[in-house]
Amino acid sequence: MQRRYKSNLTNAYDKAHDPATIKTRKKDFSPLYQSLYQSLYQYIRLSVMALALGAASTVPAMAAAVQMPALIQPANQEHHVGKVIFVELVTPDLVSAEHFYSGLFGWTFQATQDTNTTDGTVYAQAYKNGYPVAGLIQKSVPDNEHRQSAWLSFIAVKDVDATRAAAVQHGAKVLIEPRDVPIRGRQAVFADPQGAVFAVLASSSGDPVDVLAEPGEWIWSSLITRDPDAGAAFYQDLFNYEIFELPANPGKEHLIMASENYARASANSLPSAEPNRHSHWLNYVRVVDAVAMAAKVKELGGHVLVEPRVDRHGGKVAVVSDPSGAPFGLLEWTGDEMKEVTK
Amino acid sequence: MSNSPLRFSVLALTVVMAGALLSGCVATGYGYGSAGYGYSADYYEPYGGIYGEWGPGYEVGPYRDGGGRRGPPSGGHAYRSAPASHSMPSIPTGGRGHR
Numbered sequence: 001m002q003r004r005y006k007s008n009l010t011n012a013y014d015k016a017h018d019p020a021t022i023k024t025r026k027k028d029f030s031p032l033y034q035s036l037y038q039s040l041y042q043y044i045r046l047s048v049m050a051l052a053l054g055a056a057s058t059v060p061a062m063a064a065a066v067q068m069p070a071l072i073q074p075a076n077q078e079h080h081v082g083k084v085i086f087v088e089l090v091t092p093d094l095v096s097a098e099h100f101y102s103g104l105f106g107w108t109f110q111a112t113q114d115t116n117t118t119d120g121t122v123y124a125q126a127y128k129n130g131y132p133v134a135g136l137i138q139k140s141v142p143d144n145e146h147r148q149s150a151w152l153s154f155i156a157v158k159d160v161d162a163t164r165a166a167a168v169q170h171g172a173k174v175l176i177e178p179r180d181v182p183i184r185g186r187q188a189v190f191a192d193p194q195g196a197v198f199a200v201l202a203s204s205s206g207d208p209v210d211v212l213a214e215p216g217e218w219i220w221s222s223l224i225t226r227d228p229d230a231g232a233a234f235y236q237d238l239f240n241y242e243i244f245e246l247p248a249n250p251g252k253e254h255l256i257m258a259s260e261n262y263a264r265a266s267a268n269s270l271p272s273a274e275p276n277r278h279s280h281w282l283n284y285v286r287v288v289d290a291v292a293m294a295a296k297v298k299e300l301g302g303h304v305l306v307e308p309r310v311d312r313h314g315g316k317v318a319v320v321s322d323p324s325g326a327p328f329g330l331l332e333w334t335g336d337e338m339k340e341v342t343k
Numbered sequence: 344m345s346n347s348p349l350r351f352s353v354l355a356l357t358v359v360m361a362g363a364l365l366s367g368c369v370a371t372g373y374g375y376g377s378a379g380y381g382y383s384a385d386y387y388e389p390y391g392g393i394y395g396e397w398g399p400g401y402e403v404g405p406y407r408d409g410g411g412r413r414g415p416p417s418g419g420h421a422y423r424s425a426p427a428s429h430s431m432p433s434i435p436t437g438g439r440g441h442r
Contacts, residue, residue, distance in 0.1 A: 210435035219434065222403045233421035242425040244432070249400045256406055258425070258432045263405045271397050282403075305394035311404035319394055327394065331404060333434075 067112045068184040069125050071132065075205035079158060082239035082259035084221045085207050086154040087134050087283050088199075091324045094122055094138035100300045100322050101126060104293065105216035105285060107133060128216045131208075149326035152189070153221055153281045154201040155239065160186040163200050163238055167192075170237050192234050194225050196279040200238075210262055212333075219286035220331050221265040225279035228253040228267040235267075243267075246312065254312070282319065284329030290316035293330050406431045 071086060072078075091097045101107045107126040126134040134151075141147055157163045160178040168174060171193035178188040185204040191197050213219035225231040232243050232255045241257040241264065248254040255267040270277060287293045290308040297304060297320040305327055306319035315332030322328070418424075 211437045211439055212435055214439065220405055224403070230421045233423075236422050242429060242432075243420075243422045244406070244425050244429075246402075246406065246431075248402070252398075252401045254402055255422075256431065261432045263432045263434050266403050266405070268401075268403050271401055277394070306397050309397070312402040313404040313407035315404070317404055329403075 068123070068135070068181050069110075069112060069132065070183050070205035071185070071201070071203040072205040072208065073132075076207075076209070078206045078209055080156050080207045080210060080260060081158060082235075082241055082257070082264050083156045083207060083210070083262075084153050084218070084265065084283065085156045085203065086132075086201060087218060088137060088152045088154070089134060089149065089322075089326055090137045090139055090152070091149045091322075091326065092138065092141050093324060094124060094136055096301070096323050097136055097138075098124065100302060101134075101136075103300045104296055104302075107216065109136070129214060131217070133217055149322070149324040150197075150280075151283055151326055151328055152197065152199055153283055154187065154199045156207045157200045157202050157239070160188050160200055160202050164188055164190075166238050170234050172234070192225075192231065192279070194227060194231060194279040196223055196225055196231070196281055198281055210260070213286045215286050215288050217286055218283055219333060220284040220329070222282045222284070222329070223257075223265060223267045223279070224270055224277075224282055225267065226270050228255055228269055231279070232257060232267045235265075239264075282327065282329050284317065284331035286333050287330045288332065288334065290318045290330045290332050294318045294320060297330075405434045407433055 089097060098107075098109050102109070105128060107128050109124045109126055111122065111124045122138040124136045124138075125132055126136060164174060164178055167190050173191040174188065175191055175197065176187075176189040176199075178186055180186050183204060185202045187199055187201040189197065189199045223231050223235070232241070235241055235257055236243055239257075239259060241259055244256040244258060244263075246254040246256060251269055251272055253267070253269045256263050257265045257267060265281075270279065294304045294308050301323040303321045303325075304318060305321055306317075308316040308318040308330070311317040311331075313333070315334065316330075317332070318330045319327055320330060
């Protein structure tokens with residue numbers, strides 16, 4: 001019925017605007033009105049054509065959207081609110097990044113289908129031991145902007161929109177509004193009140209199970225911020241973290257944010273030697289030998305930003321950057337597998 | 344035929360407008376924007392200086408048995424301290440077989 005109505009409407013419109021019909025009406029119109037009428041008719045006709053053309057040119061591009069793989073394959077029913085469940089790198093040179101991370105950690109990469117979008121963006125999923133460990137996005141740096149590559153932390157939530165409301169209520173800025181990403185889930189990106197950028201994700205396929213990361217996988221995250229006290233409070237409001245204090249010297253605050261009786265991340269003071277650095281999240285990959293890996297970083301074209309040093313847990317920690325300048329951490333963690341075996 | 348340039352201009356303008364409308368919005372600021380169609384979590388950090396020395400005593404890692412002790416829960420924080428009865432948690436330590 002609706003189609004018939006539209007058809008009748010179209011016929012009536014066409015008939016009313018048929019040149020022959022217009023020609024017969026010309027007798028009734030003054031030359032000025034005739035001219036105006038014809039111009040208006042031509043404009044409407046061309047606009048309709050142009051809209052059709054615009055839609056036709058846009059729809060294929062939308063169809064060629066970046067198809068994000070599921071976070072968990074096969075899907076599970078795990079949900080771990082407050083856990084950093086995924087990280088993504090934006091880089092101007094995907095080939096260089098793949099070479100660096102495959103050489104360093106043995107990651108393998110799989111470009112998603114239809115990755116060549118109209119703006120040149122390309123996406124690749126990184127795997128370690130068959131498990132997805134990261135996403136890499138190639139995107140050119142705007143010429144007029146002085147920016148650096150970075151890893152973006154995705155923290156698990158159940159309700160992205162409710163998290164958005166809470167984040168804004170507590171002073172966050174919404175950088176990317178909540179949106180559904182097919183297969184992946186619903187996500188949004190925020191800057192916390194001190195400017196540290198993070199994302200939240202309600203994964204459609206569930207969250208990674210709580211197990212010890214293997215070497216080459218992400219094991220830890222730190223919020224390094226001007227005011228860890230306020231930072232911890234903000235994230236506690238969002239993710240209902242339990243906050244534990246660790247003894248620390250003044251200006252070197254070290255808090256542990258936990259959920260489900262697991263430590264999820266630390267909140268640390270920005271080092272006094274980095275007065276110009278903004279608050280940020282830093283993620284660490286588990287390594288067996290931080291010194292050897294730091295040397296390998298240099299061989300592969302990266303940089304060592306903080307030399308390997310013994311940390312609170314007894315292993316060494318280092319901060320390095322990839323060839324495009326994206327910082328990340330290396331963290332040694334040994335022994336638990338042995339305990340698991342001997343139990 | 345004399346209207347051809349006008350027609351072309353109108354057509355081109357409308358195509359551009361229609362394309363822009365149908366392409367969706369682009370978030371600005373912080374270097375964020377839409378990475379192609381249908382995905383938008385790409386970002387470049389504002390260039391915020393370089394890493395310097397962390398200095399002695401600066402620690403970021405997770406707690407581990409023997410690797411530290413919990414400080415006493417204290418008041419006066421913006422956050423709510425975990426109850427004193429709760430022990431300091433560590434990271435998950437289960438093996439891959441648990442996946």
